[in-house]
Amino acid sequence: MERLIWMNGQLVPAQQAKIDVWDHGVLYGDGVFEGLRQYHGRVFRKAAHLRRLFDSARALRLQLPYSLEQLSAALDQTLAANGLHEGYIRLVATRGRSDLGISPLNPSRPMVFIIADTIQLYPQEMYHNGMAIITASTVRTGPHMLSPRIKSLNYLNNIMAKAEACDAGVPEAVMLNHLGFVAECTADNIFIVRQGRLQTPGEEAGILAGITRGVVLDLARAAGIATAECNLTRYDLYTADECFLTGTGAEIIAVTRIDQRLVGAGTVGPVTRQLTEAFQALVREE
Ligand code: PMP
Numbered sequence: 001m002e003r004l005i006w007m008n009g010q011l012v013p014a015q016q017a018k019i020d021v022w023d024h025g026v027l028y029g030d031g032v033f034e035g036l037r038q039y040h041g042r043v044f045r046k047a048a049h050l051r052r053l054f055d056s057a058r059a060l061r062l063q064l065p066y067s068l069e070q071l072s073a074a075l076d077q078t079l080a081a082n083g084l085h086e087g088y089i090r091l092v093a094t095r096g097r098s099d100l101g102i103s104p105l106n107p108s109r110p111m112v113f114i115i116a117d118t119i120q121l122y123p124q125e126m127y128h129n130g131m132a133i134i135t136a137s138t139v140r141t142g143p144h145m146l147s148p149r150i151k152s153l154n155y156l157n158n159i160m161a162k163a164e165a166c167d168a169g170v171p172e173a174v175m176l177n178h179l180g181f182v183a184e185c186t187a188d189n190i191f192i193v194r195q196g197r198l199q200t201p202g203e204e205a206g207i208l209a210g211i212t213r214g215v216v217l218d219l220a221r222a223a224g225i226a227t228a229e230c231n232l233t234r235y236d237l238y239t240a241d242e243c244f245l246t247g248t249g250a251e252i253i254a255v256t257r258i259d260q261r262l263v264g265a266g267t268v269g270p271v272t273r274q275l276t277e278a279f280q281a282l283v284r285e286e
Pocket of ligand 1: 035158184185186187188189207208209210211212213246247248249
């Protein structure tokens with residue numbers, strides 16, 4: 001079935017859903033986006049995703065032409081129009097059409113579009129057995145530069161690191177920040193478990209404040225697992241008992257090898273399993 005794309009209020013068949021070549025999103029990566037998941041017919045943590053979209057837009061002085069409630073309804077409308085029950089949604093807002101100059105004040109009206117589809121980020125086998133990652137030499141853009149908390153359409157920093165992962169034949173790469181501390185992977189946040197304690201870089205490390213990351217921290221606390229948001233080095237990754245990644249697309253996936261070192265026993269660890277089960281229960285519940 002051909003997908004229907006929501007474009008500034010209209011549902012358009014995918015083949016006809018086209019972006020203007022003068023759009024600042026195309027010319028300069030000038031825009032913001034969100035990736036959301038639908039479980040059992042409901043969008044998971046919709047309010048948190050929409051809030052982050054509006055915060056990203058505000059940080060970039062991009063005035064969205066819709067209210068949070070209107071975009072919330074548009075998400076539901078797009079999922080329903082595509083007959084989806086377990087879907088993945090990409091919500092994108094660009095600065096809109098302009099001339100060839102970079103001024104953000106020239107474009108008249110932002111372009112907002114919503115793609116609803118399904119997604120499988122990593123092979124199912126990796127969800128059972130874990131996956132290998134590498135450390136990228138590409139440094140994560142610092143929080144004092146273009147804040148990684150802005151989920152913008154410019155993902156070149158992440159794409160450069162992803163290319164390193166592809167070259168190494170692994171699905172993900174962890175990026176260090178400008179100080180040499182662990183930041184995040186190219187599209188996922190990273191956690192380790194050491195002596196039963198869950199650790200993840202803080203927001204000040206220069207990361208996207210992942211919605212899934214927040215959910216996992218809450219689940220861990222609710223389960224009585226000690227948590228810490230702190231600076232981590234590669235040494236901490238190499239000597240961790242467990243490691244896993246989180247993201248809307250990825251959900252929770254164990255990392256069993258980092259830069260050719262086995263993490264713990266090289267299998268999916270008990271805390272990772274426990275949190276994955278709690279996460280799966282939560283998304284079914286909500
Ligand atoms: N970091 C980056 C760079 C991301 O693009 C994403 C989203 N794919 C995440 C972390 C995870 O964020 P969330 O859990 O909100 O999807």
